Amino acid sequence: SLGDKLQDTIGKLRGKGKVTEQDVDEAMREVKLALLEADVNFKVVKSFVKKVKERSLGSDVMESLTPGQQVIKIVMEELSALMGDNAEKIDFSKNPTVILMTGLQGAGKTTTTAKLARLLKKQNKRPLLVACDVYRPAAIKQLEVLASQVQVPVFAQGTDEDPVAIARRGVEHAKANGNDVVIIDTAGRLHVDEALMDEIKGIKEATAPTEILLVLDAMTGQDAVKVAQAFNDALSITGVVLTKLDGDARGGAALSIRSVTDVPIKFIALGEKLDALEVFHPDRMAKRILGMGDVVGLIEKAEEFVDEKKAKELEEKIRSQTFTFDDFLDQMQQMRNLGPLEDLLGMLPGMNNKAMKNLKIDEKEFARVEAIIQSMTKKERTHPEIIDSSRKKRIAQGSGTDVRQVNGLLKQFKELRKMMKKLGAMNGGKGKRKMKM
Ligand code: GDP
Ligand code: MG
Numbered sequence: 001s002l003g004d005k006l007q008d009t010i011g012k013l014r015g016k017g018k019v020t021e022q023d024v025d026e027a028m029r030e031v032k033l034a035l036l037e038a039d040v041n042f043k044v045v046k047s048f049v050k051k052v053k054e055r056s057l058g059s060d061v062m063e064s065l066t067p068g069q070q071v072i073k074i075v076m077e078e079l080s081a082l083m084g085d086n087a088e089k090i091d092f093s094k095n096p097t098v099i100l101m102t103g104l105q106g107a108g109k110t111t112t113t114a115k116l117a118r119l120l121k122k123q124n125k126r127p128l129l130v131a132c133d134v135y136r137p138a139a140i141k142q143l144e145v146l147a148s149q150v151q152v153p154v155f156a157q158g159t160d161e162d163p164v165a166i167a168r169r170g171v172e173h174a175k176a177n178g179n180d181v182v183i184i185d186t187a188g189r190l191h192v193d194e195a196l197m198d199e200i201k202g203i204k205e206a207t208a209p210t211e212i213l214l215v216l217d218a219m220t221g222q223d224a225v226k227v228a229q230a231f232n233d234a235l236s237i238t239g240v241v242l243t244k245l246d247g248d249a250r251g252g253a254a255l256s257i258r259s260v261t262d263v264p265i266k267f268i269a270l271g272e273k274l275d276a277l278e279v280f281h282p283d284r285m286a287k288r289i290l291g292m293g294d295v296v297g298l299i300e301k302a303e304e305f306v307d308e309k310k311a312k313e314l315e316e317k318i319r320s321q322t323f324t325f326d327d328f329l330d331q332m333q334q335m336r337n338l339g340p341l342e343d344l345l346g347m348l349p350g351m352n353n354k355a356m357k358n359l360k361i362d363e364k365e366f367a368r369v370e371a372i373i374q375s376m377t378k379k380e381r382t383h384p385e386i387i388d389s390s391r392k393k394r395i396a397q398g399s400g401t402d403v404r405q406v407n408g409l410l411k412q413f414k415e416l417r418k419m420m421k422k423l424g425a426m427n428g429g430k431g432k433r434k435m436k437m
Pocket of ligand 2: 139
């Protein structure tokens with residue numbers, strides 16, 4: 001993946017006491033290839049490499065004590081700059097705030113509409129969804145089903161009405177019912193065409209949206225960039241939502257879109273589940289690409305569910321590496337609300353698929369794990385290394401399990417602690433960390 005390639009190249013520079021112009025040239029050649037392979041726009045790559053080179057060869061870098069590290073920092077900063085540097089927020093200055101969702105068919109508009117509603121609801125907004133994809137009866141139903149899962153109302157008028165009229169009435173309905181945000185789900189086409197653009201333009205005119213969010217499938221690589229250009233030319237979009245970043249998207253789209261279209265990525269979607277939408281942070285994405293993990297993102301995700309105090313405690317435990325079986329149990333209980341555990345673990349640095357499999361916790365196993373932990377003494381929970389075979393036997397008996405199962409859990413816990421240790425070492429830690437992109 002792009003991440004792996006860049007990490008390899010960058011890894012060579014890390015810790016170099018002296019960096020020559022040739023080292024930088026070589027590294028940049030590899031970075032260039034990796035970016036091109038990842039489907040990053042050619043012009044973007046060229047100017048990126050030029051900038052990094054210029055900065056890297058500056059005397060302040062070359063004469064510093066850690067030139068390798070400095071070059072890495074520059075690569076990270078420039079990657080981040082490519083994507084816009086700062087997280088872009090939704091503009092809520094108007095009431096109701098109208099958000100128009102647009103994009104090609106299958107990009108994830110309807111799913112993202114529901115995800116966004118969920119996110120905004122958490123910020124104490126009262127969103128109304130408007131069903132303007134009238135070409136397939138199933139589309140309205142889909143929106144209604146998703147909306148009911150996040151407990152948000154839908155304004156729909158069947159498939160016989162004109163989408164522009166529905167959108168206009170939807171906004172009126174929101175005003176009359178105290179909804180401060182209106183999210184309009186629209187129809188897409190398989191490709192950009194005039195009829196699609198005319199319809200969206202009509203909806204735009206009728207509803208004066210503060211945000212026009214283009215939903216783009218990250219898996220489509222360079223095509224996504226072309227689509228972004230076409231939609232921006234026709235509609236002046238205000239932001240992009242990049243979906244399906246959980247798949248093996250090559251990541252190039254994220255790096256190209258901003259610099260090619262000058263439109264910020266505002267959100268990224270990392271899964272089909274309705275909690276899989278995040279505010280896009282360019283610096284975190286850059287770190288992620290370079291394999292430094294998204295610790296802040298992880299902690300924020302935890303905070304969304306866990307109350308703030310508990311999240312702080314967890315953060316502290318991760319940092320001080322005093323994670324115990326009691327915390328493990330506590331986390332497991334909370335993680336059940338966090339969606340698939342793998343999603344969460346995927347955000348940790350140092351995770352690869354193999355480790356992920358070992359850590360996979362089956363919902364059904366939960367009760368058993370709970371029983372095992374509860375059969376441990378207080379001391380065993382904080383110092384699991386004292387659990388010898390006679391203790392294992394006692395724990396197995398107490399929990400109605402067998403020693404094999406106790407061993408399994410101990411192994412899982414050990415893995416988790418190892419990961420926590422890596423996380424704790426994030427601040428100032430050394431060494432190469434891999435991260436799935
Ligand atoms: P629309 O045609 O643009 O409205 O697209 P939909 O919202 O119906 O989504 C199309 C398909 O993509 C559905 O199967 C979604 O579950 C799936 N999908 C949407 N977002 C994501 C994502 O972030 N990750 C993954 N893996 N699937 C997604
Ligand atoms: Mg749809």
